[in-house]
Amino acid sequence: MTDPLRVGIAGLGTVGASVVRVLASKATELQRQCGRPIAVTGVSARDASRDRGIDLSAAQWFDDPVALAKSDDIDVFVELMGGDEGPARQALKTALDSGRHVVTANKALLAKHGVALAEAAEKKGVLLNYEAAVAGGIPVIKTMREAMAGNSVSRVVGILNGTCNYILSRMEAEAISFEDCLKDAQRLGYAEADPTFDIEGNDTAHKLSILTSLAFGTKIAASDIYLEGISNISQADIRAAAALGYRIKLLGVAQRTDSGIEQRVHPTMVPNQSVIAQVMGVTNAVAISTDILGDLLLVGPGAGGNATASAVVGDIADIAKSQPGFQHGPVFGWPAKELKPYKKAQMRAHAGGYFIRLTVHDRAGVFAAIAKRMADNDISLESIVQQADSSLDPSQKTVVLVTHETTEAAVRRAVDGITKDGQLTDKAQVIRIERAG
Template identity: 55%
Template sequence: MVAPLKVGIAGLGTVGAEVVRLIETQGRVLAGRSGRGIRVVAVTARSKAKKRAVDLRGVEWVKDPMALATHPEVDCFVELMGGAGDPALSAVEAALNAGKSVVTANKALLAKHGLKLAKAAEKHGGALNFEAAVGAAIPVIKTLREGLAGTGINRVYGILNGTCNYILTRMEQEGLSFAECLKDAQRLGYAEANPSFDVDGHDTAQKLAILASLAFGTKVAQSAVYVEGISSIAPEDLRAAADLGYRVKLLGVAVRTAKGIEQRVHPTMVPKSSSIAQVMGVTNAVTIDGEGIPPITLVGPGAGGAATASAVVADIADVARGIRANPFGRPISHLRDTKKAPMERHEGGYYIRLLARDFPGTAAAIATRLAEQKISIESIVQRHPNGGTASANGKAVPVPVILITYATHEDAVRRALAAVQRDKVISGRPQVIRIEKN
């Protein structure tokens, strides 16, 4: 009989405890699918005294992650501590260098040190599995690495942060401000006390860097991702988007262009008819555009203990089966360098919202500046506040003007709007949101 796979788990928070529970309750099913049993033999966490809703009797408690990573009885080291540095980094390195397989949900670790860890796995023969690091229960890693191994990928994009999607959903459906929705997300536990990592787009950027490597054979590099967050989005942008047939989402987009791989995270208008536009609340989704096939959209819970643990256990089952895929889909020597693509070269449609001063010649001045940059307008909407153009004291009130452009270059948009501001025909800063077509 084949000996069971002996697992050591570092980190017993919500996810770690759920992994222990799943291995215990689904043991017979896992053994049937994997061809061998799977058993948790040792664990470690910050506090041994903390009460947990799992039975750890018969499981060895190890003093620290490094001791667990090098434990002679552990075949598969599961890292669920988080963080891009130690103790996670040293422990994962130690396990891989000892020839053990590693399963992790740590996107920060992979975005920063993924190449070094993949090289160690390749050298010493262990697996490095990380399905739970991107999209939790959505099997996007395995889809890109294995399911579409014979398909050229042109674009991969998606909603990779549930906090941002929840906020934008509430803003759209209830007409609330960003600040109001963020406060509610924090109350419900969807956003951290310091939410900047999520709402400024950095969480999405880490996940996108991993997906881009798998899709295009590039080295994982979070520094190559252009990043914008959602704090500038206002309810009027969402109302205008709805009227124009769009919905606003924070997307991570990696796309093959004639000038290289473009990786970007920013608020994006997507057609309401698209699959990605239907994804609301804390749900995540990833769309993959491959050569010769229609777009594939994977939708599911992108966070949460049960969803993340499900993906972790699936990775452990692959280790038990003896599957050893290249972590990023190709040998490390075949991965290409990548650098940040200047957003000035980005080409696409744009939503532009201006507060135009209600003076003679304002519209002509805006049109002239756009024409100078060869920007063509697909649609234009003027919204007079309260049905008029004057305030109670008789002074002119700026009129919101919304423009949708045909495909153009970002540097042209920036030059045109800078000229419009110099002309002093608008108030405040223009709002610009990129449009992503199907």
């Protein structure tokens, strides 16, 4: 009988416990598919006495995840602790330096140290698999790293955070405020007690930075992503979008431009008839544009114990199937030492359509003043309408503009001018429009 693949798991929270449960319940199927058994021989977590509803009797307990990472009783180290420093980074690096394969779901760690970890893995000739780090159960990493060989990617667009998509979906469906929807999301477990990392776009940015490296062969540059969250999205924006035939989504966008690679995370209006607009709730989606394959859209569960565990188990199974001495492919599609320095595109030069919502004084000449500022900046308007808003003071009104394709810089100059003119009673809302996806 072929020797089992011995797995050590650090982190036994929702995902870690689900991985142990799946490996046990699907043991026969996995052995048939992989050609060898998979056995959990070591585990590590903060509290050994906690009842997690799983059988750990056959696994050795390690209080220290670093000790587990260098144990001679494991072949694969699975890191599910989280965090971009501390025990997670130390244990993962120890496993690689010890010549052990690694599986991780830690997008924050990869976004910060992914290139160095990839170099360590490639130097030792071991696998560093991270399917669960981006888009939960959607096999986007394997698709981009393996199934799209030979393709040149021009653009990647994704709904990469289930919390934000859930909030925006409910705001539209039930006409409730962002604040009320966030409270419900926290109560239901879709949002953390401190939701800042999700709702301000940081989680999406980490995931996008990994996809950017895979797509364009650049070093990971999460800190160079233009970032806007959804906390300033109001019911006025949701209603205006619906009236214009759009739906608001928090998108991560990476694309090649003449000035470099553009990475941005922000609320975006997408046409109701587009496929990505139909992705609701906690579901994730990734759209990839290539020269050979064309456009590809992957949709599926982006979070949760089972979805993430499925991706982790898939990564473990790939290692179980690999042959000793086989030369593994590079972690990010290109050898880590050949990844190009990231060249940031000029965000203010970004061209496209824009939705602009202005709360202005209800007085003569406002429309004319707004239109003049737009014309002064060579912005062509698709529409400019006044919308009723019962929540406003009678001395105020809402003006909504939709532009034809223009530049970010032109829009910002026009809005700054309208603000200096004293026309606004509240901060302007500017949301980009993606025509397809």
